[in-house]
Amino acid sequence: MSTLQPMIVNCFSVSTIKIREGVVEHLRLDTQTNTLIYIASGRGRIAIKDEQLKVMEGKSYIMTEEGYLFSSSQKLLTVYIISWNKTIFTFPDSLLLANQDPVKIVPLWEEAILLQERKSISEQCKFQGKVWSLLSSLTDQTEVDRIEESKELIIHNLSTVYTISALAEKAKMTPNSFARAFKKQEGISPKEYIIAQRIKAAKTLMLQNKGITAKEIALKVGLQDEFYFSRIFKQKVGQAPTVFMKRTKERIAVVSQLFLQDHLLSLGIQPVAAPAYPSEYPANRGLPGHLSKQLEGTRLLNAEKLFNAEEILYAQPDRIIKTPLHKGEIQSILLSHEQKVEHISLKSDWNDYLREIASLLNLESMVDAIENEISCLETKVKDELRPITRRGNWAVIWVRQKEIRLYGRQQHACLDLIYNKLGFEAHPGIPSTGYRIVTVEELAILNADKLLILWSHEQDVWKVVQTKKWKMLKAVQTNHVYYPKSQEWDPWGPIGRKHMLVQFASEFQKTNHIV
Template identity: 30%
Template sequence: MSLLTIYQDYPGLLITAFRKQRLKNFHLRQVEVNTHVLCYVTEGSAAMAVDGQKQVLDAGKLLLLRPTTKLEELWCQSGPLHIYRLHYAEARHDQQESAPARKEVKVLAVSTPASFLRILEELSHLTRKRDYSSFLRSQALLYELLGIVHDEQKKKEEKGIGAIEETIAYMQKHYRESLELGSLPKLAGLTPSSYCRAFKRATGMTPGEYLTGLRMEHAKELLAHSGGSVKDVARNVGYTDELYFSRLFKKREGLSPQIYMKQSDQRVVVVSKLFLQDHFLAMGIQPIAAPSFPNYFETRTGFPSYLQQKLRGTKALNAEQLIDPKEILTLSPDVIVRMNFFHNREAGDWEKIKGTVFFDGYPNWIDYQTRLATLFKKESLAEKIIKHIDKLEKQARDALLPVTRTGEWTMIRVLADEVRLYGVEGHALADLFYHKLGFSPDPNVTHAAYKPNALNDLIELNPERIIVFWSEREHVAALWNNPLWRDMRAVRENKVYHPANHEWDPWGPFGREHTIQRSTAYFLQCTQG
């Protein structure tokens, strides 16, 4: 067989895009690629979810995607993240239809990062040129890169990682049974010693440690939510001996199963710049005190109306001023969940209070829900909450198609002394309206979070449609004194939308559901009118 005949089995490949990027604080959902993608991380870390499984991408890791592959989530909570991103496509010269691409996601650790990085840097230099010589050299480097990738994949397969993953899936399915660890090497097609070495390389644990950890994670969920006895929980996760289960649990978690069960009924105080009580209420936990904004919300307590009834009996803490730790201590809390209030000056006092948990900010509501669920052993309940909101978002997206299928949208907030221009990521508004409900952002808006003092940017942008959030009518009306505002396309064509959205709060599950319902009704009414 000639070399030419062999190579006819493989398609030609063509670089379609190459980027060297520095990213920070982004969160993307339902990302679908239409080419082959090779993404190499040189600094920082990100995370992704595929088929419900999360993976971490950190320095030295290589992400490989095939056409039509869908990532459920891709996010970076810290940064910066430095990556090289290479897109390439198959360039077949025959007329035969190629087989449908397999939808795959692979993550590899590159064993020769220096040489791999050298090729990427050279590619970065060449792809900025437009001459034929640079094109040929860049194509040659593409094949050199893919040759390295192929070698890395082969090494991984030779180490038996694929077989290990099969046995991990088997354990995840059968952990409730009296599982015989001695049968796993045979399932993987390896000798017992080779299997144990390969398993530890892949997971950092022995098979026994992994199985114990798997069972204990499920046991924690059952202890917190099932209402069953310790004996019932032990049997449900594969242990016939209750005492043995209790010893293992205490050794691993630091407290007995009985004490773990009692932790669900704790007196919780929320000291936050966000309505974290929303997340707690969704998990069946009513805080004994929580933040309010009495000058913003028109309710008696300063809670938004959609939470007012649910928070009956909860003390309102005025979040528009500093919270006195002494006031909180009079409530005898078991746990204080605290976020910064306008850079509170009394942080040191809170650190001295027993039971205070310091809570960092996150880019979207799911991170808050997941983190709080982990703290209070409500992980399975949080999953149900997230799925419920996801279902609502998809239903609303379909309903809003008559509104969103055409046109581009820009989101702003008008205050007495500034106009804020919201970006395409890094904020709950962008996540909900752009990424979930299907409003297409103006392509010239590329920043994250929001730009302050952005009236001139907005005028230069000259958007097609504007949505005004959380703004007083008089502040919006004052803009009409500016002839440049009146001359903008959206204003001239009467496409500035200012619903009554003071209580639209996409940061928590109840607030998000309220926002979805009210915004859907508002925009559908606009189209009918």
């Protein structure tokens, strides 16, 4: 049977890649190629030049330049790709691609991949038809897409007063059907969403614009009446705008790889700039969930790479709180502002940071109350856990993609909390400080009575527990392996410590017992 000529057959190329968390995939494009990617599972980021874009399940993205894909979820980031020569056609820049449920669309991708390898004219025609069907589906806007488009319109035009009728008309829906669809997708009405976005924008304006007035903020977020704005803000935030702005009466930036903003917030101060880890906490702008809401309006600095000193100074800080940075990094641009920089050495205890920061800000009077609250909570949780901790010794591990870390009992806030505050008896064979990398065989030789798995992602744990060697562990044989949901446990500050303690006992009661 004759076949089509290569120049006709190969106008499209279809493929798929699967990316584990923390892995980076380079998408290479030449200048004559356009590429569309579809996210079938997981989430992550696309990095193109200096810009980064979140990618989520069910969404498609057009790439005209090469870039890098990062996975940032426990699920594999599964990506389907169509590439074609720009001479065939190019999508307009303004095109909004449709959300498509993977259950519906993935079978089309898989069929296209299979047909691509077949050589008969009939099957190559079917391949071309399948690709065009995919492109048709991914550019056919659904109700969900129209709601997404409405949200983008609201966020980028907050000073414009939109009625529900006007938004519904732009979405080509009736006001009632638009309101129902919006609430179904977002959990709140369009009016409540608009107010929430205005409050969020108002916080950012307060924190990032030194000397701005409540009246100016009200106008910028689309509320002409300053008094109405103040009433709504107090209703939603719990504080009047003037009181909220006092949180930044002294504008403080945090330049650290530690979440020292936790300590500042506990002292009633919101920093104008603070560190974040976008790949570690992708769902909350690079922050653990217990800090995200409280830092709305704060300029977030990417702590996963060298800090941009100009970005820090753009926040107009009156004072910069700085700890030693990785690789001995020196912020040369900050040297000319040295009178603003408060240098804090690295410490072994969470409350040492609290006391030093409070001393710098003349807020020492608040420290005892904060420490007493934490101490009472530690005692309460220790008592609740006593049935689990009263017998046997423990080892704490972090199962990572390519290694297992066995942690010591000291000089780490989380391990200090577990062993020294909550009554867990440490196995005599664990390190005194830090951690060491171990094999499953070495864990078996350690012979700990009980094993606690922290911070570990499910696919990494599952890979380990399926091995025969895992069954040799004493803790496995006696069903004393505990695996609580702990990805956001970070007790280096008062707020993070309270968050962990509140979760600790309840997580242990319902934790997975790995066998």
